[in-house]
Amino acid sequence: MLAAMLSERQEPGLSIAVVEDDAPLRETLCAAINAQPGMQVTAAWGTLAEALAWLAGHPVDVLLTDLGLPDGSGIDLIRACAATHPRCDIMVITMFGDEKNVLASIEAGAVGYILKDADQLDVARFIAELRQGGSPMSPLVARKLLLRAQPAPTVQASAAHTPAAAEAIRLTPREQEALDLIARGYTYGEIASLLAVSVNTVQTHIKNTYAKLSVHSRSEAVFEAQKMGLLQGGLLKPDAV
Numbered sequence: 001m002l003a004a005m006l007s008e009r010q011e012p013g014l015s016i017a018v019v020e021d022d023a024p025l026r027e028t029l030c031a032a033i034n035a036q037p038g039m040q041v042t043a044a045w046g047t048l049a050e051a052l053a054w055l056a057g058h059p060v061d062v063l064l065t066d067l068g069l070p071d072g073s074g075i076d077l078i079r080a081c082a083a084t085h086p087r088c089d090i091m092v093i094t095m096f097g098d099e100k101n102v103l104a105s106i107e108a109g110a111v112g113y114i115l116k117d118a119d120q121l122d123v124a125r126f127i128a129e130l131r132q133g134g135s136p137m138s139p140l141v142a143r144k145l146l147l148r149a150q151p152a153p154t155v156q157a158s159a160a161h162t163p164a165a166a167e168a169i170r171l172t173p174r175e176q177e178a179l180d181l182i183a184r185g186y187t188y189g190e191i192a193s194l195l196a197v198s199v200n201t202v203q204t205h206i207k208n209t210y211a212k213l214s215v216h217s218r219s220e221a222v223f224e225a226q227k228m229g230l231l232q233g234g235l236l237k238p239d240a241v
Contacts, residue, residue, distance in 0.1 A: 016127065018044040019051045019065040019077060020093070025116075029064065029093070029123055036124040048072035055081050060088055062127055067094040067101055068185075075101075075108050082109025089130040093121070095185060097140055097219040099148070112136045115219050140219045169212050169230070176230075178205040183222045183231050 016033055018041055020026040030041045042060060045051045048069045055063075055077075063081050067074040078090050091112030092105045102113055112130055114121070115138040126136040137145075171179065174195070181191045188206070192199045206221075215221045225231050 014039050014061050014127075014131070015042040015059075016040065016062045016064065017042055017051070017055065017060045019046075019048075019063070019069065019074065020044070021046040021066060021068075021070050029121075032123050033127070039124065039127065046070070048074070048077055051077050052080055055084060059085050062130060063088055063090045064093055064123070064127075065090070067092060067096050067105065075104050078105060078108040078110050089127075091126060091130055091136065093123075095218075097138065097144075097222070099144055102141055102144060103148075113141045114138050115140065115217075138219070140217075140223055144223075169228070171209060171212065171230070172205075175205045175209045175212075178202055179209050179221065179225055180231060182206065182218050183225065 016039060018026060018029050018033070020029060023046065026044055026046065030044050033039045033041050043054055043058070045054070046069075048071045051065070060081075063078075063085075065074040065077055069077075074092065074094070078092070081088055081090060089112070090110045091114065092110050093114045093116060094101070095116045097115050105113060112126060112135050114126060114136060129136045174197075177195060178191055181194065186194070188199050188202045192202045195202070206218075210216060210221055213221055213224050215224055222231070
């Protein structure tokens with residue numbers, strides 16, 4: 001299916017730029033792109049400054065960018081790239097699925113928004129969809145945008161999605177702590193360190209929490225917990241951009 005999409009639409013030598021401060025993930029994304037015929041990573045960086053400097057003088061067909069960069073926000077990069085290279089397709093790949101970041105990215109010029117906790121980060125397929133004129137988005141992001149576009153409900157919301165529903169969900173103290181920390185953007189390893197437990201223990205707490213919330217991913221858990229008033233902390237790490 002992907003090969004057909006590429007042969008029908010993508011031009012030879014499609015140039016792609018990648019901005020991701022997590023070096024292993026950046027290498028994984030670049031390897032997946034370069035392995036696909038018709039796609040080539042022209043440049044890749046881990047900081048906003050490097051990306052801005054290069055894009056100021058070089059055209060690119062596709063830009064993939066994270067939002068939380070060590071020296072600034074990927075939203076500023078999206079805005080600059082859209083202004084300098086209006087024909088460039090821009091897609092966000094991030095762990096931040098909150099409405100503020102989603103809307104700001106789209107307003108700045110992004111036409112795709114993928115969460116890093118997707119079951120399979122099929123970057124080649126997402127790029128193919130972009131070049132066909134599509135807007136690949138994680139289901140949770142698409143749902144948020146659709147709900148925002150809907151008129152305000154005239155009847156009482158379902159009890160399953162209100163703060164009152166939290167009374168029927170009993171999280172243990174450790175499950176509550178782990179939920180608050182993943183909502184703020186901490187990794188399993190960071191949570192394990194903060195709680196002085198093993199990563200396997202953190203995974204068990206998160207798995208149990210997912211089951212109680214009837215969700216299957218970090219982003220869904222944060223979305224549902226926020227609606228039900230279960231979160232006790234902020235949505236982002238204190239030092240997140």
